[in-house]
Amino acid sequence: MNSTLTAFRDVIARDLLLAMRRKADVLTTLFFFVIAVSLFPLGIGPETSLLRKIAPGIVWVAAMLAAMLSLGRMFADDYRDGTLEQLLLAPQPLGLLVGAKIIAHWLLSGLPLVLIAPLLGLQFGLDRDALLILIASLLLGTPVLSLIGAIGAALTLGVRGGGVLVSLLVLPLFIPVLIFGAGAVEASVTGLGPAAHLSLLGAMLLVALFFAPWATALALRIAVE
Amino acid sequence: MGNINWFKYSSPQTFYPLAGKMVPWFVAAAVVLAAVGLYISFFVAPTDATQGEVYRVIFIHVGAAWMSMFIYVVMAFWSAIGLSFNARLSSMMASALAPTGALMTFIALWTGALWGKPTWGTWWVWDARLTSELILLFLYIGFLSLQAAIDDPRRADKAGAVIALVGVVNVPIIYFSVQWWSTLHQGASVSMAANQHMAVTMLWGMLVMALAFWMYCIAAALMRVGSIILEREYNADWVRTLPELQA
Amino acid sequence: MNWDGWSAFWDMGGRAFYVWGAYGVAAVCIVLEIMALKLRRRQARRDLKRRITAEKP
Numbered sequence: 372m373n374s375t376l377t378a379f380r381d382v383i384a385r386d387l388l389l390a391m392r393r394k395a396d397v398l399t400t401l402f403f404f405v406i407a408v409s410l411f412p413l414g415i416g417p418e419t420s421l422l423r424k425i426a427p428g429i430v431w432v433a434a435m436l437a438a439m440l441s442l443g444r445m446f447a448d449d450y451r452d453g454t455l456e457q458l459l460l461a462p463q464p465l466g467l468l469v470g471a472k473i474i475a476h477w478l479l480s481g482l483p484l485v486l487i488a489p490l491l492g493l494q495f496g497l498d499r500d501a502l503l504i505l506i507a508s509l510l511l512g513t514p515v516l517s518l519i520g521a522i523g524a525a526l527t528l529g530v531r532g533g534g535v536l537v538s539l540l541v542l543p544l545f546i547p548v549l550i551f552g553a554g555a556v557e558a559s560v561t562g563l564g565p566a567a568h569l570s571l572l573g574a575m576l577l578v579a580l581f582f583a584p585w586a587t588a589l590a591l592r593i594a595v596e
Numbered sequence: 597m598g599n600i601n602w603f604k605y606s607s608p609q610t611f612y613p614l615a616g617k618m619v620p621w622f623v624a625a626a627v628v629l630a631a632v633g634l635y636i637s638f639f640v641a642p643t644d645a646t647q648g649e650v651y652r653v654i655f656i657h658v659g660a661a662w663m664s665m666f667i668y669v670v671m672a673f674w675s676a677i678g679l680s681f682n683a684r685l686s687s688m689m690a691s692a693l694a695p696t697g698a699l700m701t702f703i704a705l706w707t708g709a710l711w712g713k714p715t716w717g718t719w720w721v722w723d724a725r726l727t728s729e730l731i732l733l734f735l736y737i738g739f740l741s742l743q744a745a746i747d748d749p750r751r752a753d754k755a756g757a758v759i760a761l762v763g764v765v766n767v768p769i770i771y772f773s774v775q776w777w778s779t780l781h782q783g784a785s786v787s788m789a790a791n792q793h794m795a796v797t798m799l800w801g802m803l804v805m806a807l808a809f810w811m812y813c814i815a816a817a818l819m820r821v822g823s824i825i826l827e828r829e830y831n832a833d834w835v836r837t838l839p840e841l842q843a
Numbered sequence: 844m845n846w847d848g849w850s851a852f853w854d855m856g857g858r859a860f861y862v863w864g865a866y867g868v869a870a871v872c873i874v875l876e877i878m879a880l881k882l883r884r885r886q887a888r889r890d891l892k893r894r895i896t897a898e899k900p
Contacts, residue, residue, distance in 0.1 A: 638852070639846075643856070648856040648857075648858065649855040649856035649858055649862060650855065650856070650858035650861050650862055652855070652862055653861065653862060653865040653866075656865065656866060656869050657865070660869070695876070696876065699872055699873075699876055702872065703868070703869045703872055706865065706868050706869070707865040707868075707869060710861045710862075710864050710865040711861070711865065713861060714858050714861050812873065816876060816877070816880060819880045819884065820880055820883070822884065823880070823883045823884045823887045826884075826887040826888065826891060827887050827890075830890075830891055830894060835891065836891075836895055838891075840888065841888060841891050841892055841895060
């Protein structure tokens with residue numbers, strides 16, 4: 372039990388350390404998010420009431436796309452340098468170690484989005500309550516993106532056309548998260564209350580926490596054997 | 597009971613001739629059912645009170661939609677068997693079903709659009725069922741793309757199986773969330789669901805056409821799996837000595 | 844029979860474009876799939892024959 376926890380902690384620590392040495396990878400995801408969100412007013416027009424209305428959807432879609440772009444990094448480097456095979460051979464349960472990698476990925480690619488989203492929301496004229504719900508929905512939803520995305524990343528390890536292929540696989544599966552994530556903010560704005568949406572997001576997070584690491588582990592074994 | 601070999605046809609070698617023999621029967625069934633179904637659809641079912649003649653599109657829309665969903669489930673089933681028992685033929689069957697399933701989804705979407713335009717004024721209706729059907733098409737495309745991108749056939753089998761199973765588990769979740777989204781955003785209550793009571797003949801038309809689609813899909817999948825077997829089992833002696841290949 | 848003659852049938856109450864557009868594309872799709880299936884089978888057989896003759900001693 373002790374060695375399992377140590378291994379778990381070590382995997383997270385290693386991924387975080389590696390990312391710190393190559394900050395660019397993490398920052399580019401963040402910059403993409405900011406740029407993508409800013410494109411919409413440029414494409415649609417700056418009318419405030421319209422922007423306020425579409426803001427939750429835009430921020431959420433941009434977050435999904437940014438998460439998509441960062442998925443390639445989850446396993447590819449380890450695959451290339453042989454660390455992944457070591458993980459597969461480790462005595463600790465692979466699902467747990469995979470969970471550790473997913474947590475690290477979320478800390479690097481999901482959490483920054485959550486933190487910057489309120490600034491972007493302000494650009495769209497969202498008020499304080501809406502911004503809080505936006506943060507809450509992203510906080511619940513971005514881990515689900517990392518969890519489901521991990522399955523796609525594992526399945527496409529080393530496969531040509533990897534980046535776009537992962538998007539093709541994973542974006543349809545994200546749709547429920549998008550619907551309830553953006554829906555939560557909208558519900559708070561229209562007065563319906565975001566409780567139902569946030570609860571459903573929470574439920575999805577629990578289900579994903581339960582199943583995704585195991586499915587990802589299976590996919591990794593398939594990719595590597 | 598103990599003498600029956602339930603797994604006799606679970607190898608490519610024994611299944612190939614069986615599939616070959618079955619295809620003509622399913623084709624014949626499809627043709628007969630389609631003939632009967634089309635006759636009912638055009639010459640027996642009456643003109644609809646509100647929609648006039650254009651409602652007749654549902655006779656193929658509904659059949660295609662049901663098949664698109666049914667095939668995905670069957671595909672996931674064979675994927676699961678292939679993955680759990682390391683059974684090549686089951687994985688081949690899943691791969692054989694996918695293109696036909698995707699085609700059925702496309703037909704459902706196309707006919708849905710052509711029904712929606714004259715009935716509700718727009719080419720695309722973002723109602724729960726059509727939107728879910730669109731997402732189903734994305735799931736099929738994902739499966740097909742993944743298998744196309746992986747060179748090693750066994751890895752492609754297993755990876756496809758994982759994505760198919762993840763997909764099939766997600767389909768109810770997707771459907772539920774799209775329903776929620778649709779009812780929340782609905783202005784007018786636009787729905788592709790059958791509005792009022794359907795005449796009995798209309799139901800018969802839908803049922804017979806759906807069965808025709810079903811027979812066709814089985815025939816197409818069996819034919820495709822035969823080709824897949826030939827493509828992948830090229831090293832096997834039984835393939836080399838097939839009569840159809842002796843030049 | 845519902846129709847006052849064939850022209851009424853083809854006209855489909857003014858919605859000919861939609862009804863026949865739907866049925867037509869569905870039929871075309873199915874025909875294309877059948878053709879693709881036959882082509883694939885022919886190609887598979889051709890490839891196998893080539894392998895067999897190439898490996899004859």
